Amino acid sequence: MKVDREEQDQARRDRIARAAFELFARSGLEATSAQDIARAAFVSRTNLYRYFPSKIHMLLAHFEKAVQSSREDALQRLNAGAHPQQVWENVSVRMADLGVRYRHLVGAVGQAVLGARGSTDTHDPHAGLKTAVTLAALVEPVLVAMRHQGHLRPGVDTTMLSALLVDACLLALLHGGHRDQREVLRDWQDRFSLLLHGALAPGHTLPLRDRDLNP
DSSP: OHHHHHHHHHHHHHHHHHHHHHHHHHHOTTTOOHHHHHHHHTOOHHHHHHHOSSHHHHHHHHHHHHHHHHHHHHHHHHHTTOOHHHHHHHHHHHHHHHHHHTHHHHHHHHHHHHHTTTOOOSSOTTTTHHHHHHHHHHHHHHHHHHHHTTOBOTTOOHHHHHHHHHHHHHHHHHHSOOOSHHHHHHHHHHHHHHHHHTTBOTTOOOOOOOGGGOO
16 A cells, blocks of 8 residues: 555655664764665665665754654643743753764754755755754744743744754854853853844843753
């Protein structure tokens, strides 16, 4: 049946992306060959390239699943009545943990996502476009909840602001020189506060950051 074939294709795609990520995490993107990935995923090199045109696509596919999982958790927390700032901090902790743990892969992800907004990369200028959208979709529910609660000006474009926040956080990881997760979180919170300053409704300020992030 068609559905069965689609499910099999998706399962194979997920298996390839997972196997590739495990190899990238251990050996790095450049040191991992297509043959290494094909062998680990139990597929031929022909099938490998049928699902993914490049190694960066494999990396982004696995990364997107982690982001989608964080988004589902954030939506559940918001629907349960959690404060948007608390949800943002929870999301930040999860994403910062990934950024620090796999810092040797951050460059490839960051460049693909940032490059998708206008780069003329001759290999694939749109490799990170889907990931950029997925990341923005992780942030936007927090901003929408803030607007519904009256913390943001009614006319604020939450989609654009989400993209700006994603770019700012990626740039921080790429160029911030952070030594650990705590420094990443502090940097992200500062950027979050700065970018939202002009979007806040009159009379509103951002809640104080979690005291656990302070020295």
